Amino acid sequence: MRLNLTVNGRPREADDVWEGESLLYVLRERLGLPGSKNACEQGECGSCTVRLDGVPVCSCLVAAGQAEGREVVTVEGLADLARRRSGGGSPGEAELAPVQQAFIDAGAVQCGFCTPGLLVAADEMLERDPDPSDADIREALSGNLCRCTGYEKIMDAVRLAAARGSEGV
Amino acid sequence: MPDMPANGVPTTLTQGLRTRGGIGESTLRPDGTLKVTGEFAYSSDMWHEDMLWGHILRSTVAHAEIVSIDTGEALATAGVYAVMTYDDLPTDVKNYGLEIQDTPVLAHGKVRHHGEPVAVVAADHPETARRAAARIRVEYRELPVITDELSALAPDAVLVHENRDDHHIGHVPHPNIVHRQPIVRGDVAAARERADVIVEGEYTFGMQDQAFLGPESGLAVPEEDGGVHLYIATQWLHSDLRQIAPVLGLPEDKVRMTLAGVGGAFGGREDLSMQIHACLLALRTGKPVKIVYDRFESFFGHVHRHPAKLFYEHGATADGRLTHVRCRIVLDGGAYASASPAVVGNASSLGVGPYAVDDVDIEAIALYTNNPPCGAMRGFGAVQACFAYEAQMDRLAARLGMDPVELRQVNAMEQGTLMPTGQPVDSPAPVAELLRRVKAMPMPPERQWESSEGADVRQLPGGLSNTTHGEGVVRGVGYAVGIKNVGFSEGFDDYSTARVRMEVAGGEPVVTVHTAMAEVGQGGVTVHAQIARTELGVGRVTIHPADTRVGSAGSTSASRQTYVTGGAVRNACELVRERVLELGRRRFGSYHPAWATAELLLEGGKVVTDGGEVLADLVDVLGDEAVEVEAEWRHRPTEPFDPRTGQGNGHVQYSFAAHRAVVEVDTELGLVKVIELACAQDVGKALNPLSVIGQIQGGSTQGLGVAVMEEIVVDPRTAKVRNPSFTDYLIPTILDTPTMPVDLLELADTHAPYGLRGVGEAPTLSSTPAVLSAIRDATGLPLTKTPIRPEHLTTGAP
CATH class of the missing domain: 3.10.20.30 (Beta-grasp domain)
Known part of the structure; x- marks a missing residue:
């Protein structure tokens, strides 16, 4: 078809x-x-x-x-989506979405195989709830398995993305 | 910048700038951007014009003779390009294996475990390949299954392998035992007489799966010279190559291997999976062939962690000093040897844990059975032993009325202690200090689930199932500590190779590091760049993709890569530095006496004296020349364990971690929530603290998993796997995983590069027994089996 x-x-x-x-x-x-x-x-x-x-x-x-x-x-498409959401730039300009940058900065990426799915899920959660509690983050990401990190750095990354978002960074 | 005349020699001196991004800094991953944008090419992402898809037909029974295989209908399926069975293998080499070549590429006359490869198919669509494979008719005549020690060693036991000629067969008491290692030191009988208390225990460790997320996969591309290029996820390219080439009938230089992106490993990629199958199909069809397992197949496609039965006796005097330890560790190796001999070596030599005890009697064996093959997984051998000896230490403390941490500290080994093998521990062994540190960490607050709006069930056992609002919930705290060897042991020539090149590009010095190290997520690529910056004072470092065009880097396992390949990178950098300085002396030596007299360093892109005076810019020293060195590097040698006494300096280095687990248990329903899992670990030197902590938290979580949920369930009647999916084999989610504070201790091991200590495995050891200990503390139950199931907590068995 x-x-x-x-x-x-x-x-x-x-x-x-x-x-x-x-x-x-x-x-x-x-x-x-x-x-x-x-x-x-x-x-x-x-x-x-x-x-x-x-x-x-x-x-x-x-x-x-x-x-x-x-x-x-x-x-x-996450970077473009983030740009559209913030009302800036045109699609196709290479840049990272805030949540992508936060995953790099916080050390949330090891093998990286879970990363794309976690990024899409985390980005969607932050879109709904820009200031999540730890329990909220865990609940929202509970459908995404990671075998490398033990999730601590993923928590750090999402907290970081939320904090930067609230500071307008 | 100093003033530079036309000849490029500085005429005024200035302070050199420190090169940023060297060792000790938490530099970020060079592959991070690619991994967050989805552009990083994993082995399952490989794609080639006109490629075919391979699929493997696996046995539906665990132990059977193959009466017949009919591939006719499969071959006749539209879209199918090839179907291959044992009879189609091109050479006399039809088996492979890490140490013992006992594993058939495709089954010959017999299958020995559920899911053994029987035939392979190549087709133009993965579904076509799957359907064609399902049309292959295999007739089996089932044989009795060997599933445990009793059935393996029974007088009339069927032999899993009939005609063994490996080098262990001479010293094992039965052909269904892969390897046996006794370790005997001192006089246990006499020591036993001195004991005021003796505790015995029998423990069971379940079969754990590595559950790396990137499935076994790769792409084999036939080449014009008759060879093949394999893009593959593995832990050791050269080990794969050594096993693949003979089966294909090709010289090793016609099998080119490039590391594709690896989605985790944890030991599960030490053995071959689809490598040979993809190459066979590519060479047969003349087309590129991609194979990707789904999760179901992945559970059959790699070896697992050995399940074990462990029998322990500990004796102590009334003041808590260990008099002796006796133990017997029975590991189930499954149908093929894989890494079983090394697992036996670790389980036996590390079998009493990080404690000083002079009188020991240890025996470890690995069985051949018809269960799934078991081999390498993070911490192998040591993990199973730690679970049992730490349970014993708690049991002993209870019998003595002592604090369990104090009992451990009283018996903690230290630098100079002799191992049961007689090997002195000749670098820091801060076992008591790690326990002190982990105990001193602040405790998580009680009843964190309580809020002004009532109980937040997400923070309670049972979570959103809403099974409790705190009723019946009891907190428990447990401690454990472990010891792991670092590097390949028992006399193995455990070297690594690195090629380092320095040249000028775009007007600045650039360093390229080329190794065959498998980056599996651990961050070796980050650390190699840091080492190059520190040693060569150059900010721009490129990590060349790993392939077999450079010498072996050994395995990404045994916590060894930063030590050994990191050591090789440092060594190659030192050789490059010498050559660069030689070049500098030739070109500029006459302009400044320091070229001949001072200790010279490379820093901030310049040649500087140890006093910080700049002698020349690397751009000027190098000019148009590139300096390149490829060199092997070895850690100090080890020796085999004596086959009768187990004595010998078998290990390179030891690694120590301690955990404190805090759990809350719904004692009515048997549900456990781990609230916090704190770790203190000596890492010698944290080359990249961010990555080191990530290793510790990840390793701790895998230990948590096997404590409370992870187990491959094998039917004892049929030896068939019952839960090959993430629906039925559970690994910790973000909801199951607690906060994990980490306290790093950095006591240098002077034998190791930068004083570092292998990091990856030690946290996987003590995490499991700490969680078990905490659950025992909460419930008062003995809990001798891992993983814990709710029914163990509600019925008290086992």
């Missing part, structure tokens, strides 16, 4: 999609966007988290056809 969808603000099209393919597979293998990760492909780890019409979903559990005509944001 042919699939039409919007990914990171751009209309995209994929041909010869087998009906059983997941949105994750189409993003990774057909649209050249391997940033969304394939750690479990069973909806348990959150590494494939993308936003589908704004809502965080495990893209491994979304049949590609379900994304027809819809809007997808992946980790590759």
